[in-house]
Amino acid sequence: MYALVDGNNFYVSCERVFRPSLNGRPVIVLSNNDGCAIARSNEAKALGVKMGAPWFQIRELANTKGLVALSANFALYGDLSDRMMAIAASYAPRQEIYSIDESFLLFEGMPGAELVSIGRALRDQVLCWVGIPTCVGFAPTKTLAKLANHVAKNAERKPGSYPAEYAQVFNLGACSATEVAAVLMATEVGEVWGVGPRTSARLKAYGIHTAQDLTRVDSKMLRREFSVVLEKTALELQGVSCARLEDVPTDKKQIACTRSFGRPVLELAGLAEAVSSFAMRAAEKLRSQNSAAGTLQVFIHTSPFRTDDPQYSRSVTVPLSRPTSDTNILVSAALAGLRQIYRTGFKFAKAGVMLMDLVPETVQQAELDLICEFDGLQQPPEKRLLMKAIDGLNRRYGRGAVGVASAGTNAGSAPRGWTMLQERRTPAYTTCWEDIAIARA
């Protein structure tokens, strides 16, 4: 049996841990640049705020309905996520951390009747120790566990949509065939994990409207007309497990750092600073998984929303002579790529750097050894040590303590135009000494 443990309205719940005055109020968390809503409290959902709604279109609600909007505070969310995941992990032999607010647990040889009480204990402990409310769904496949979790949430949030005893912790695996069918019939096909809006619209054209309908379709037809992925989803809904628990974290196949700018950037100089800093950050992530990149890609584009402005979007792939994780080499390559694709006369809104063709550092080292042996060269270890030292300093003194000069600096000058806006960010309560909350007795 699988369990899916999921934090309710996760980012909003994290903010409420340190600001209990936000309880019961409509609250949203905004994306970078305070662009759009990426998390909503139940009260905000009730006001009709949609996922991804642009802030400038809904900001009146702050005046008329008391909507509170906060800038994203990922340092806080990441830390509370770690605490929540650690507690969840202690309840089952195996755990897959699926996203910042979700993990799958795998229970083997556990009587079904006990699972709900285990789920309740887990929920209570996370709420008590971390302050985050969660829901838990149990079922024999991952897709059904996602569905059970969805039911547990809706039964709590929309009374009447499902039986009240399904709320918060729900075991679909302990239900009768009739009860399972009733749940599948009450679930729109677009709410199934893996069925997005496009596929959902196409399925409806075939007369497939609910999760129950999807389990009744011939599996070969799904593969032929849609995809293998959808075929597996349908099988999982029937209780046939097709997706395994992936509890061994695998290395990323690509690493990206991309940002929208706080305001439009026209000049090459501004883009060069941004692209340098993105390459620097991507290189850091690369080293933290002990990989080296064989290829780097840079892109820049204008805002697709400013339809009156001339549009420009280009990317370029820069091959590296051999895989590397050296910041200086990666920044140089990114800047060379940028110079290739940059054109004057456009208001650039976003840029990014992606690292691809990643190989383990050991492979890179073996290759380097071979080349040095062949060329009769001594290989200089200084570069690797330099990168280690820089990573160490940035870990200790904060990101950006040491960096490449081409990424620019905020010291003593006006904020750089390309950096993002975050006007409503709460303190990093749990990860920064200066921000620690003070309790007065």
Next chain:
DNA sequence: TCTGGGGTCCTAGGACCC
């Protein structure tokens, strides 16, 4: 004025190569 970031997998056309 103002619309996120980071992933995965898949597909397709054009350039280029043998």
Next chain:
DNA sequence: TCTGGGGTCCTAGGACCC
């Protein structure tokens, strides 16, 4: 009249997830 087949790389885009 009449001009192949198979492969890779690059760029771009679509679909899905959180």
